[in-house]
Amino acid sequence: MAFTLPKESYSGKVLSLTFGKDDKAVTIGGEDTLPFLSFEGSIPNRPAIAYEIQDSPIDDWPETLKAVYKDVSDDPVKWARYCQDELKAQAIALRLVSTHPDRENRSADDAAKTVSEVLSAVETPLIILGSNHVEKDSEVLVKVSEAASGHNCVIGKAQEGNYKTIVAAALAHNHKLIAMSELDINLAKQLNILITQMGFDKSRLITDPMCSALGYGLEYTYSVMERIRLAALMQNDATMQPPILGDVGMYVWKTKETMAEESDVPEWGAIEERGIAWESITATSMIMAGANLLIMRHPKAVEVVKKIIDELI
Amino acid sequence: MALSGIEIFKLLPKTNCKKCGFPTCLAFAMALAQGKTEIGKCPDISEEAKSKLSEASAPPIRTFSLGKGEKAVKVGGETVMFRHDKKFFNPTVLGVNIKDDLNDEELVKRAKEVVDSEIERVGQKLRVEAISIEYASNNPERFESAVKAVAESAPDAILILNCGDPSVLERAVKLVADRRPLLYSATDANAEALANIAKANNVPLAVSAEGPEALSALTEKIKALGVEDLVLDPRPKNAGEMIQHNTIIRRAALKKGFKPLGYPIINLVTREDSLLEANIAAISIAKYASIVVLSSIEKWKNLALFTLRQNIYTDPQVPMQVEQKIYKIGEPTPESPLLITTNFSLTYFIVAGEVENSKVPSWLAVMDCEGLSVLTAWAAGKFVASKIANFIKESGVENQIKHRELIIPGQVAILSGALEDKLEGWKVIVGPREANGIPTFLRNRAA
Known part of the structure; x- marks a missing residue:
């Protein structure tokens, strides 16, 4: 029997998207094949990784991770500079956790001020995230979009319950936008349609189908991402063609596996390596399923995922 | 490539001898096509047909x-x-x-x-x-x-x-x-x-x-x-x-x-x-x-x-389930709050994670609903007042806690009246609709 290379032909293509400015700008997406199958298509851009920083001193991260940022995490500007200068971050994701009504409940104006300060301190492309409180985010993200006008940021996350105001703000100030739905390909598709119906071009969207950590529903995210990619490429479904986000760090670093001391669970092994493995393997799984952009926390996890990408591309 | 039932039938002796355990050769052929039986069960098949069939019916990956x-x-x-x-x-x-x-x-x-x-x-x-x-x-x-x-x-x-x-x-x-x-x-x-x-x-x-x-x-x-x-x-x-x-x-x-x-x-x-x-x-x-x-x-x-x-390797069509029991989150005391949810593993992981984030030690009752999430289980009649009442009574939680307050998911607030009727001596409290509201909810109650 003679071997013939079983190539798939794809009718669709993932949209490419650029955020940030000048020579620091980052471009993601653009591939016309399933993840890393370069024998049957082209993959013009590597998956990008953004370091997550927060606008308020961290309280709920495990000690092993907190320690990495202990000298800078009291101030988002210092923290952003550290990511840019020491960690050589390709992108930074600023999460405005302090605006959550259950945290410090800081105002949208305060958040806008923080964003302006970070933007004037670093040139690294910025992703600006709310606190994931549906009502509050619709206020906060409108103000910060305005404050970041002209910086070509990624703003997020727009969800079914608040997308209208956030889309309008991203549109007015020329930002890219993350559309998030909860682990369901149909919801992801519907939200992308609703957003584009407001006149927001799909080439400026990023789909976040909701991440989950290794051992905590990872298989759901994995399969939803694979199905979104297949719809984009095989069925040429234009609403499923924006690049995909994996917001990895926030889901990983609250799991027991990243927090439990080795003395409590000796069979789980060293806590530091365990946490780094948890974040990096979650991230690696996401790029295998089709993610184009990752948000991560631990520099060692980021480093190993970069090495993986070096091997894959 | 796999053969259809009819193609397989053509290669069989067509005697309907029933020795394979099926009533007819056609029924046997259909079962073979679906991979439910083996060709070796037919005592009268010719060697030639046998090799043809076993080659064709072999799974694509050995x-x-x-x-x-x-x-x-x-x-x-x-x-x-x-x-x-x-x-x-x-x-x-x-x-x-x-x-x-x-x-x-x-x-x-x-x-x-x-x-x-x-x-x-x-x-x-x-x-x-x-x-x-x-x-x-x-x-x-x-x-x-x-x-x-x-x-x-x-x-x-x-x-x-x-x-x-x-x-x-x-x-x-x-x-x-x-x-x-x-x-x-x-x-x-x-x-x-x-x-x-x-x-x-x-x-x-x-x-x-x-x-x-x-x-x-x-x-x-x-x-x-x-x-x-x-x-x-x-x-x-x-x-x-x-x-x-x-x-x-x-x-x-x-x-x-x-x-x-x-x-x-x-x-x-x-x-x-x-x-x-x-x-x-x-x-x-x-x-x-x-x-x-x-x-x-x-x-x-x-x-x-x-x-x-x-x-x-989890089967995507079979929801992962966790064991039905009363879970301890943190180090709960007889005064700690008691929450209830269903045994769909993702539901459990998210609820347990948020309870843990609240830093309020709690009891979490996880009820067997065949791996369905809260709203689906309620709609399917598995997470309803009478069944929840039975579960709580039989779980033995009444010996572990001193109070008689049960926090139910906000999605099934509608159950609270019926549940109070069935669970004598208990007060039913409606919790948040989404798991991410749990930390605030528990902290406010503790305060």
């Missing part, structure tokens, strides 16, 4: 066992490219490579790591199943004694004899032939000799060549020599080649019915950096390897890889 006895593990038999299309069937076997030039003490220590690797997660026992012993000493006696030492120290492990020298391998395999070790590996240079050893000892054989095309030529040659339990190593140079080779192999087998590549895959993922190696192994598990051989098996690495394997 399935067989590695190892022997209770801890033998099935490999191969996969039917889809994407887990959401059906499911992945036979979870990747994890193994560790041990070089024979270590001293005996060190060898035994490494073998014991495999024996001790078993841990439990979500009710499943997970472990490193295989040990590969590599012929690195260039000393045949050393290899034999290493194989013996490892085999004795790890009596349940699947053995992989990693040695390309036929004369050395032939002597070593005799020591452990009853364990059905996997021979690694036949190449262009030694294919015939290794095939003969595999055949004589009735053991599976790994075949390695650079890339799928070269592999397919080699497996055809070896199959012609009478060895059919083969494992493929496409010898990728990096992770990118690995995912492409593995994809091409599985696709050729499943989509083109290309038999020379219809075998399980083995990947050796050795990297100097153990964390990098763990991530390469993760890719291998997600993308089609049946056997992954590592160079080290630290506990943190095992935990992460076991978990990923469990996630990827």
Whole structure:
């Protein structure tokens, strides 16, 4: 029997998207094949990784991770500079956790001020995230979009319950936008349609189908991402063609596996390596399923995922 | 390619003798087409028809066992490219490579790591199943004694004899032939000799060549020599080649019915950096390897890889469930709050995680609703007042707590009246609609 290379032909293509400015700008997406199958298509851009920083001193991260940022995490500007200068971050994701009504409940104006300060301190492309409180985010993200006008940021996350105001703000100030739905390909598709119906071009969207950590529903995210990619490429479904986000760090670093001391669970092994493995393997799984952009926390996890990408591309 | 029921029927004797256990030859043919019975059950079929049928009805990727006895593990038999299309069937076997030039003490220590690797997660026992012993000493006696030492120290492990020298391998395999070790590996240079050893000892054989095309030529040659339990190593140079080779192999087998590549895959993922190696192994598990051989098996690495394997090989159509019981979150006291939810694992993980984040020690009652989430279980009549009341009464939680307050998910607020009627002496409190509201809810109650 003679071997013939079983190539798939794809009718669709993932949209490419650029955020940030000048020579620091980052471009993601653009591939016309399933993840890393370069024998049957082209993959013009590597998956990008953004370091997550927060606008308020961290309280709920495990000690092993907190320690990495202990000298800078009291101030988002210092923290952003550290990511840019020491960690050589390709992108930074600023999460405005302090605006959550259950945290410090800081105002949208305060958040806008923080964003302006970070933007004037670093040139690294910025992703600006709310606190994931549906009502509050619709206020906060409108103000910060305005404050970041002209910086070509990624703003997020727009969800079914608040997308209208956030889309309008991203549109007015020329930002890219993350559309998030909860682990369901149909919801992801519907939200992308609703957003584009407001006149927001799909080439400026990023789909976040909701991440989950290794051992905590990872298989759901994995399969939803694979199905979104297949719809984009095989069925040429234009609403499923924006690049995909994996917001990895926030889901990983609250799991027991990243927090439990080795003395409590000796069979789980060293806590530091365990946490780094948890974040990096979650991230690696996401790029295998089709993610184009990752948000991560631990520099060692980021480093190993970069090495993986070096091997894959 | 698979034959239809009618095509199979044409090859049968059409006597309706019922000896196969089916009422008619047609019924038997239909069952054969669906893979529900075996051709051997027909006593009167001609040899010619039999060989035609067994060739055609063979699964696209061969399935067989590695190892022997209770801890033998099935490999191969996969039917889809994407887990959401059906499911992945036979979870990747994890193994560790041990070089024979270590001293005996060190060898035994490494073998014991495999024996001790078993841990439990979500009710499943997970472990490193295989040990590969590599012929690195260039000393045949050393290899034999290493194989013996490892085999004795790890009596349940699947053995992989990693040695390309036929004369050395032939002597070593005799020591452990009853364990059905996997021979690694036949190449262009030694294919015939290794095939003969595999055949004589009735053991599976790994075949390695650079890339799928070269592999397919080699497996055809070896199959012609009478060895059919083969494992493929496409010898990728990096992770990118690995995912492409593995994809091409599985696709050729499943989509083109290309038999020379219809075998399980083995990947050796050795990297100097153990964390990098763990991530390469993760890719291998997600993308089609049946056997992954590592160079080290630290506990943190095992935990992460076991978990990923469990996630990827979960049946997407059967919701993962957790055990019905009253879970302790933190160190709850008889005064701590009691919450209830359903036993869909994702529901449980999210609710338990948020309760943990609240830092308020609590009791979490998880009720068996056949793995449905709260709203679905309520709609299906499984998470309703009478059943919840029974569960709470029978759970024994009344002996663990002093208060009589039950917090129910906000999504099923509608249940609160009926539940108070059924649960005498209890007060029902409606909790938040979404799990992410739990920390605030619990902290406000505690304050």
